[in-house]
Amino acid sequence: xxxxxxxxxxxxxxxxxxxxxxxxxxxxxxxxxxxxxxxxxxxxxxxxxxxxxxxxxxxxxxxxxxxxxxxxxxxxxxxxxxxxxxxxxxxxxxxxxxxxxxxxxxxxxxxxxxxxxxxxxxxxxxxxxxxxxxxxxxxxxxxxxxxxxxxxxxxxxxxxxxxxxxxxxxxxxxxxxxxxxxxxxxxxxxxxxxxxxxxxxxxxxxxxxxxxxxxxxxxxxxxxxxxxxxxxxxxxxxxxxxxxxxxxxxxxxxxxxxxxxxxxxxxxxxxxxxxxxxxxxxxxxxxxxxxxxxxxxxxxxxxxxx
Numbered sequence: 001x002x003x004x005x006x007x008x009x010x011x012x013x014x015x016x017x018x019x020x021x022x023x024x025x026x027x028x029x030x031x032x033x034x035x036x037x038x039x040x041x042x043x044x045x046x047x048x049x050x051x052x053x054x055x056x057x058x059x060x061x062x063x064x065x066x067x068x069x070x071x072x073x074x075x076x077x078x079x080x081x082x083x084x085x086x087x088x089x090x091x092x093x094x095x096x097x098x099x100x101x102x103x104x105x106x107x108x109x110x111x112x113x114x115x116x117x118x119x120x121x122x123x124x125x126x127x128x129x130x131x132x133x134x135x136x137x138x139x140x141x142x143x144x145x146x147x148x149x150x151x152x153x154x155x156x157x158x159x160x161x162x163x164x165x166x167x168x169x170x171x172x173x174x175x176x177x178x179x180x181x182x183x184x185x186x187x188x189x190x191x192x193x194x195x196x197x198x199x200x201x202x203x204x205x206x207x208x209x210x211x212x213x214x215x216x217x218x219x220x221x222x223x224x225x226x227x228x229x230x231x232x233x234x235x236x237x238x239x240x241x242x243x244x245x246x247x248x249x250x251x252x253x254x255x256x257x258x259x260x261x262x263x264x265x266x267x268x269x270x271x272x273x274x275x276x277x278x279x280x281x282x283x284x285x286x287x288x289x290x291x292x293x294x295x296x297x298x299x300x301x302x303x304x305x306x
Contacts, residue, residue, distance in 0.1 A: 045057070070088070109150050130154065224276065225276065
């Protein structure tokens with residue numbers, strides 16, 4: 001019996017659409033759904049009861065009162081009321097807890113940042129802020145804005161003694177500030193010169209310039225004085241007179257005189273560290289005056305180092 005020719009090519013047509021690589025045992029592809037605060041394009045992209053809002057998976061179960069206090073805290077912080085902001089965020093956390101609604105990470109992160117900002121208001125805020133911020137870091141997606149801001153807020157706690165290694169743990173700790181408070185950098189030491197009556201312009205300018213050159217020597221005087229007296233400021237006042245003094249052997253000859261510098265002797269009431277400061281500063285001042293233009297004057301010069 002002869003069959004039509006078109007039947008001979010049916011098997012080829014039927015088999016040409018099959019994937020020769022497909023196996024019955026291949027597992028179905030698993031599509032990972034986004035977690036809270038991760039990106040999405042539709043509700044199907046988010047896991048559980050999360051919804052895709054503004055291309056981010058978010059929870060819709062919220063505490064309206066808690067959200068209000070969180071907004072109040074943000075407003076108060078923006079206006080510089082850190083104490084009020086901390087109190088408002090604390091209220092927000094309390095309402096979420098009372099209503100048994102999971103606290104949104106963005107509120108927790110903002111609370112931690114506010115505590116860190118208020119570290120100078122109360123010491124305990126720094127420790128609490130470090131804990132809350134670490135909790136924030138563990139809860140939010142890596143690479144997101146909330147995590148980046150939390151790290152910036154944590155960096156402000158470095159001077160409060162934050163141990164960065166505590167942030168490497170997979171769960172929050174009770175103590176984070178274990179490195180000790182960093183000492184503030186020492187304030188720059190200044191040297192000021194006051195003269196009364198005022199020195200002649202050229203003399204005063206030259207004396208100040210020379211004393212500025214000799215600042216290392218004056219600093220040595222200050223360090224010795226502060227170490228002994230436990231005071232922060234060294235103040236030395238010395239009476240100075242520069243005048244022509246006649247040679248008594250040639251009183252009739254006007255040219256027989258010379259311009260001489262005299263520094264008043266220290267007062268008898270000086271003792272201890274004050275006497276030592278005067279003895280240290282005096283030769284530095286005398287050398288500065290001798291290097292200045294030669295003019296007559298009488299003045300009291302006060303050198304203050306602090």
